[in-house]
Amino acid sequence: MRITDTLKFSxxxxxxxxxxxxxxxxxxxxGVTSVVALTALGEGARRYVTDEFSSLGTSxxxxxxxxxxxxxGSPSLFxxxxxxxxxxxxxxxxLRYSSIRQVAPLNIGSAPVSWKQREREAPxxxxxxEFLTIRHWEMAQGSFLPAGDPExxxxxxxxxxxxxxxxxxxxxxxxxxxxxxxxxxRVIGVLQSAGRSIGIDSQDLVIxxxxxxxxxxxxxxxxxxxxxxxxxxxLSRVEALVIKTIKERHxxxxxxxxxxxxxxxATFDKIFRALTLTVAGIASVSLAVAGVLIMNVMxxxxxxxxxxxxxxxxxxxxxxxxxxxxxxxxxxLSLFGALIGLILGELGIWVMILLYPSFPLTAPIWAVVxxxxxxxxxxxxxxxxxxxxxxxxxxxxxxxxx
Amino acid sequence: MIQLDHIERVFQVGDQKVHALHDVGLKVExxxxxxxxxxxxxxxSTLLNxxxxxxxxxxxxxxxxxxxxxLLTEKEQAKTRREKxxxxxxxxxxxxxLTAAENVELPLVLAGMMPGERKQKVSEVLQAMGIGDxxxxxxxxxxxxxxxxxxxxxxxxxxxxVILADEPTGNLDRASGKEVxxxxxxxxxxxxxxxxxxxxxxxGQRAKRQIKMVDGSIxxxxxxxx
Numbered sequence: 055m056r057i058t059d060t061l062k063f064s065x066x067x068x069x070x071x072x073x074x075x076x077x078x079x080x081x082x083x084x085g086v087t088s089v090v091a092l093t094a095l096g097e098g099a100r101r102y103v104t105d106e107f108s109s110l111g112t113s114x115x116x117x118x119x120x121x122x123x124x125x126x127g128s129p130s131l132f133x134x135x136x137x138x139x140x141x142x143x144x145x146x147x148x149l150r151y152s153s154i155r156q157v158a159p160l161n162i163g164s165a166p167v168s169w170k171q172r173e174r175e176a177p178x179x180x181x182x183x184e185f186l187t188i189r190h191w192e193m194a195q196g197s198f199l200p201a202g203d204p205e206x207x208x209x210x211x212x213x214x215x216x217x218x219x220x221x222x223x224x225x226x227x228x229x230x231x232x233x234x235x236x237x238x239x240r241v242i243g244v245l246q247s248a249g250r251s252i253g254i255d256s257q258d259l260v261i262x263x264x265x266x267x268x269x270x271x272x273x274x275x276x277x278x279x280x281x282x283x284x285x286x287x288x289l290s291r292v293e294a295l296v297i298k299t300i301k302e303r304h305x306x307x308x309x310x311x312x313x314x315x316x317x318x319x320a321t322f323d324k325i326f327r328a329l330t331l332t333v334a335g336i337a338s339v340s341l342a343v344a345g346v347l348i349m350n351v352m353x354x355x356x357x358x359x360x361x362x363x364x365x366x367x368x369x370x371x372x373x374x375x376x377x378x379x380x381x382x383x384x385x386x387l388s389l390f391g392a393l394i395g396l397i398l399g400e401l402g403i404w405v406m407i408l409l410y411p412s413f414p415l416t417a418p419i420w421a422v423v424x425x426x427x428x429x430x431x432x433x434x435x436x437x438x439x440x441x442x443x444x445x446x447x448x449x450x451x452x453x454x455x456x
Numbered sequence: 457m458i459q460l461d462h463i464e465r466v467f468q469v470g471d472q473k474v475h476a477l478h479d480v481g482l483k484v485e486x487x488x489x490x491x492x493x494x495x496x497x498x499x500x501s502t503l504l505n506x507x508x509x510x511x512x513x514x515x516x517x518x519x520x521x522x523x524x525x526x527l528l529t530e531k532e533q534a535k536t537r538r539e540k541x542x543x544x545x546x547x548x549x550x551x552x553x554l555t556a557a558e559n560v561e562l563p564l565v566l567a568g569m570m571p572g573e574r575k576q577k578v579s580e581v582l583q584a585m586g587i588g589d590x591x592x593x594x595x596x597x598x599x600x601x602x603x604x605x606x607x608x609x610x611x612x613x614x615x616x617x618v619i620l621a622d623e624p625t626g627n628l629d630r631a632s633g634k635e636v637x638x639x640x641x642x643x644x645x646x647x648x649x650x651x652x653x654x655x656x657x658x659x660g661q662r663a664k665r666q667i668k669m670v671d672g673s674i675x676x677x678x679x680x681x682x
Binding site: 055056059063066067069361362365367368372373449450453 | 543571
C-alpha cells in the first residue's frame, strides 16, 4: 500500500466518525497547549529575573563588610574582634589594578529632605560619579555627581523623579538649594526613571558625594563598594584580587564578603529553569492522559470496525498492513492534535503578552519540539496496543461479526 | 487448480472439540462452477474459508495452483488472497464511509497500484456491473442488489482465478438475487472458477457440479446432467 493511500485511508476514518476524532484532537491539543503555555510562563519568569539582574551589570562585584561564614572554635576568641570597616581608601586601593574598570563606594542612610515648606524622608546615597555607569542609570535633566576626588565633600546632589515631583511640583529643580539633614545641597541633576531596578527604587533616591554623606551621617565607613571588572571572563580573578587587596589592608584579616552578580544570576537562572521543567512535567501529564484516551477510543474503534478489518484481510492486507493503518491513524490524530495545541498555545501566549506587555513571554523551542514529539510518541505507544489487536484478529471471526 | 487432501478442521469450544471438517478431499479445475450445499453447521462455510485462505486447516494439505499454500507465511497468504481469490459475502461487507468506487478500489490500493491506473479500472468494472452511475454513492444509498454488485466488482477487479461466494443471495430479494447470480455466472463464462456456498437448493442446483455436505464431510459430489 502506498504511503499517500495509507494517509488517505486514515483521513477517511476521521470523516467516518467526526465526533470521536474531534474528542481525540481536543484531548491532545489541550495537553500540548498546556505544555507550551506553561513553559512559556516559566521561561518568561526566568528571563524576567535574569534581565533584571543583567540590568545591574554582569561584570559587577559587590564588596560587603563582614564575613558571612560560620566557623567553629571558642566564642571567646572573637570577643572584641569587630570586622574592620570598609573605607574610602580601601575603595581607592582597588583602582590601581588594570583589570578593574571602575569602583564606586557607597554609603546609605536616611535623612529628611526639604525645599521651602515641603519636606519628606528619603534614602540618601553617598557615592561617586562612577556609580551612574555601574548601575546603568540615565539622567533626565542636568548632570550626575562630578568626577574628581572622592574625599572632597561637594554640596551638590542628584534626585530621583519622585523626589523632584514631590518637592518641586511644576517648578524647575535644577540649581535650587535643598536641605538634607542639617546641610544644604544644590540640585545639579534629576535621574531618569529607570524601567526596572532591583533593590532601592531610583525614583525615591537622593544622591550626594560620598564624603558629604560620611559627614552627614557622621561615619567613616562604607556600606558597599561596587567594583566593575574590565572583562566579564576575568571576574573570578578580579574577585580574588579584591579579597587579597582588602585583606592586606585589614592586617591580614579577611573580613569582607564579595558577591558577584553572575553567581546570583546563575542561581536564579537555575531555580527558574528547574521551575519551568517542573511545570512542563506537570503539563505533560495531560499529554499522557490524552494518550490513554487515544488508546481507549482506538480500542473501541477496533471493535467497531472489526468487520472492516476482516474484510481488509480477505482482500489481501497482511497483518503488518493493518498494524500500519491503525498506527498511522493514531499518529495522525496526535500530530493534528499537537498542531492545534501549538496554535492554541501560541494564541494564549499572544493574549498574555497583550495583557502583560513588559513580561518577556515566548515558548522555548525545546518545549515546542518536545511537546509535539511527546504527543506523537504517546499516540504511537498508546495506539500500538489497539493496532496490534486489530492486526491479530482472525479474519473469519472478524468477518462473521456484524 | 484447487486440491484439498484429507482436510481436518477442529475447533475448540470450551472443553469440547468440534470437528467442523473431517477428511475432506476435493479437486476443482479451472473454470468450474461448483456449489456446496448442506444444512447449517455442516462445515460448508468453513470449507470455503479454508479454500479462501481465511482459515487454516488443522490437518491435511491444500494445493492452490500446485503450490502447497499451508506452508506459506501469513504475508504470502495475504498476497495470494489479494491476487488469486475474490470474495463475495452474504452481508456484502462494504466499508460504509467509502463510496462505491472507493470500495471497489480497495484491493488495488492494498496492492499499491498507481492512482491514475486505478480510476480507469474501477470505472470499467463498475460499468460492466451496470452501476457506473452509482460510482460516488455510499453503500447506504444503494439497494441490496446494487451493493452486492459493488462487492462483486471489488472481488473481480484484481482479476482473480477463483471467486468464492458465501450465500451471495442470502440477503437479497428474489429479483435482485437472480440478477446477482446471473452476473456471477457470466464470470464463469469468462473463464473464472466459481464456488458458491448456499443452503438454497434453487441456487445450488444451477451449478454444474454440486457438492453436498453433512456433519463436516462431503456426502455427494454430482455433475448436473445437461
